[in-house]
Amino acid sequence: MATDLYTHPDYFNMDDLLSEEHKLVRETTRSWVKQNVSPIIEDYYERAAFPEHLVKQLGEIGAFGPYIPETYGGPGLDQISYGLIMQELERCDSGLRSTSSVQSSLVMYPIWKYGNEDQRQKYLPKLATGEFLGCFGLTEPDHGSNPGGMISNFKDMGDHYLLNGAKMWISNAPKADIAVVWAKNEEGRIHGLIVEKGMEGFSAPEMKGKHSLRASITGELIFDNVKVPKENLLPNKSGLGAPLGCLDSARFGIAWGALGSAMDCYDQALRYSKERTQFNVPIGAFQLTQKKLAEMITEITKAQLLTFRLGQLRNEGKATSAQISMAKRNNVEIALKIAREARQILGGMGITNEYSVMRHMANLESVVTYEGTHDIHLLITGMDVTGIPAFTREMPNK
Amino acid sequence: MKFLVCISKSPDTTSKIDFTENNTKFNETGVQYIVNPYDEWYALVRALELKEQNGGSVTTITVGTAADDSIIRKALAIGADNAVRIDAEANDAYFTAFQIAEYAKANGFDMVLTGKETINYNGSQVGGMVAELLGQPFVSLATKMEMSGTTATIEKETVGGVEIVEVNTPFVLSAAKGMAEQRIPNMRGIMAARTKPLEVVPAVECEELVDFEAYELPPAKSECKYVDADNVAELVNLLHNEAKVI
Numbered sequence A: 001m002a003t004d005l006y007t008h009p010d011y012f013n014m015d016d017l018l019s020e021e022h023k024l025v026r027e028t029t030r031s032w033v034k035q036n037v038s039p040i041i042e043d044y045y046e047r048a049a050f051p052e053h054l055v056k057q058l059g060e061i062g063a064f065g066p067y068i069p070e071t072y073g074g075p076g077l078d079q080i081s082y083g084l085i086m087q088e089l090e091r092c093d094s095g096l097r098s099t100s101s102v103q104s105s106l107v108m109y110p111i112w113k114y115g116n117e118d119q120r121q122k123y124l125p126k127l128a129t130g131e132f133l134g135c136f137g138l139t140e141p142d143h144g145s146n147p148g149g150m151i152s153n154f155k156d157m158g159d160h161y162l163l164n165g166a167k168m169w170i171s172n173a174p175k176a177d178i179a180v181v182w183a184k185n186e187e188g189r190i191h192g193l194i195v196e197k198g199m200e201g202f203s204a205p206e207m208k209g210k211h212s213l214r215a216s217i218t219g220e221l222i223f224d225n226v227k228v229p230k231e232n233l234l235p236n237k238s239g240l241g242a243p244l245g246c247l248d249s250a251r252f253g254i255a256w257g258a259l260g261s262a263m264d265c266y267d268q269a270l271r272y273s274k275e276r277t278q279f280n281v282p283i284g285a286f287q288l289t290q291k292k293l294a295e296m297i298t299e300i301t302k303a304q305l306l307t308f309r310l311g312q313l314r315n316e317g318k319a320t321s322a323q324i325s326m327a328k329r330n331n332v333e334i335a336l337k338i339a340r341e342a343r344q345i346l347g348g349m350g351i352t353n354e355y356s357v358m359r360h361m362a363n364l365e366s367v368v369t370y371e372g373t374h375d376i377h378l379l380i381t382g383m384d385v386t387g388i389p390a391f392t393r394e395m396p397n398k
Numbered sequence B: 001m002k003f004l005v006c007i008s009k010s011p012d013t014t015s016k017i018d019f020t021e022n023n024t025k026f027n028e029t030g031v032q033y034i035v036n037p038y039d040e041w042y043a044l045v046r047a048l049e050l051k052e053q054n055g056g057s058v059t060t061i062t063v064g065t066a067a068d069d070s071i072i073r074k075a076l077a078i079g080a081d082n083a084v085r086i087d088a089e090a091n092d093a094y095f096t097a098f099q100i101a102e103y104a105k106a107n108g109f110d111m112v113l114t115g116k117e118t119i120n121y122n123g124s125q126v127g128g129m130v131a132e133l134l135g136q137p138f139v140s141l142a143t144k145m146e147m148s149g150t151t152a153t154i155e156k157e158t159v160g161g162v163e164i165v166e167v168n169t170p171f172v173l174s175a176a177k178g179m180a181e182q183r184i185p186n187m188r189g190i191m192a193a194r195t196k197p198l199e200v201v202p203a204v205e206c207e208e209l210v211d212f213e214a215y216e217l218p219p220a221k222s223e224c225k226y227v228d229a230d231n232v233a234e235l236v237n238l239l240h241n242e243a244k245v246i
Helices: A020-036 A041-047 A053-061 A079-092 A095-115 A117-129 A241-275 A287-315 A321-345 A346-349 A356-367 A374-386 B036-056 B066-078 B091-105 B126-134 B186-192 B232-242
Strands: A134-137 A153-157 A160-171 A177-183 A190-196 A218-231 B002-006 B009-011 B033-037 B057-064 B081-087 B109-113 B138-148 B151-158 B160-166 B169-176 B199-202
Touching: A020 A053, A020 A079, A020 B066, A020 B186, A041 A356, A041 B091, A053 A095, A053 A117, A079 A095, A079 A241, A079 A287, A095 A117, A095 A134, A095 A160, A095 A177, A095 A190, A095 A241, A095 A356, A117 B109, A134 A160, A153 A177, A160 A177, A160 A190, A177 A218, A190 A218, A190 A241, A241 A287, A241 A321, A241 A356, A241 B186, A287 A321, A321 A346, A321 A356, A321 A374, A346 A356, B002 B036, B002 B091, B002 B126, B033 B036, B033 B066, B036 B066, B036 B109, B036 B138, B036 B169, B057 B066, B057 B091, B066 B081, B066 B186, B066 B199, B081 B091, B091 B126, B109 B126, B126 B138, B126 B169, B138 B160, B151 B169
Parallel strands: A134 A177, B002 B057, B002 B109, B057 B081, B081 B199, B109 B169, B138 B169
Antiparallel strands: A153 A160, A160 A218, A177 A190, B009 B033, B138 B151, B151 B160
């Protein structure tokens, strides 16, 4: 890949809304990415290899659990800082952002919010430094958009729980030291359990053959009569709302992240349109190219405003799940469209690994589906404005 | 050992450069400032490394206005213990050096470090002036420094070779590429920088020795001319008669 020349577009002077600390957080992440990830990402993506050596580095810069308090080894930053870190990571690669947001929002967040003090002290500092990598088990082979229908379950055996079931599409799984797993107890209530690597009956085989997020590792989680110590149950929240609370945090990060990949695609397309000459003029001089670029920056700017406001609301503890859904859905959608338009501006070069747009495009096909599909998020907005849920329906009579 | 590291700002290299007030002032509108890379990557990081090896403290000093606090916070996030800002526009090298020297005199440091130059004005003057004002030795363009007790062994590049000098503290040093590796701050450092002391000190009276008459941009790049590899005579002709360089 050519030298990473990325600078972020800021058409509406959004930077004026950021604090100096926010800008430093962003600059730090960007410098780290340009030095350590941009030069290698295409190679790892092409080989479908997980850049495992970056895990410790992500911990060192503070990209794991940025909002986790210092008491538990986190830097204690605000939500906008978390968003900016996700934006800078996904600006480079959605897989890199996935590794980090799973660790932060889906592993550290539930331990911090739903765990007891012993669990926080035991796991959070190691997760913050990257000594431990974590994963999150909610989705099952037959339960994606309908996680409440999960069949993974655990039984109280007196001195331990006995866990059975299987999870699928789990980011980080094959390399994870711990898994936060959601399963039903004997009464059918969903609880979170911390399952550690090496527990008997627990395995995490890798899922291969992905055309997307190739630099992120994905696997299954299989529980065959796994004995989970009782102290590994997250005590402070249960029910479907518990994992959904984690997803709010993760989707918030995705909204920022997907916008980052859109900004990267625009940045490259704009630069290319000024350099590439056809018919003796730069292709940026053609109205059809300008239309694409103008629409891209318009959508990016709208998304920047939406996302920043969401960050403010989240800082104040006021962001609703439905607001987060709207931002996630919108930003991933515009990012996908922008990646496709940028690919066109780049012409044939756009399909090569000299540029990141095709990789972003392929990655975003996962992002538009995971953590709530594009359609499910639409139904969340629909339910929010009408008050009527439309997620399920009866099978029509034959 | 007490280190004082001079931290200056310079525009981000993507900034558009132009001037106002009849070309007598740099137009700062829309300019994003960064820590001058020679100050940050080499002077500051080497001071931090030596402090980490042998103990001591690293103070940064900047001559500038409140607008410079963001670059100062970055230096603190990278690891400096405390910062001082002399509250004045850094108009010229002598004024800047005078302010730094006055502070250094009053507070006593074992070593004052600067970058070899700023990447905007490329003056390379402040370090030498500070040394003179303090009556201390000055080692310029240093690429490597090891400490043994109070003696520093310093390498500096010369034409076609390397000069190795030994100097005892206190002294002033300007750092060039090779002195250290860039350190990226981390999120914990950024949070810690929030509470590190940034002392604002009024400027002392200083004679103004420089007037700025006008700035101008370098001439725009002219078009490249390609000469056929076999046509050396034409190349010589163009260099001699058109470019007038031979």
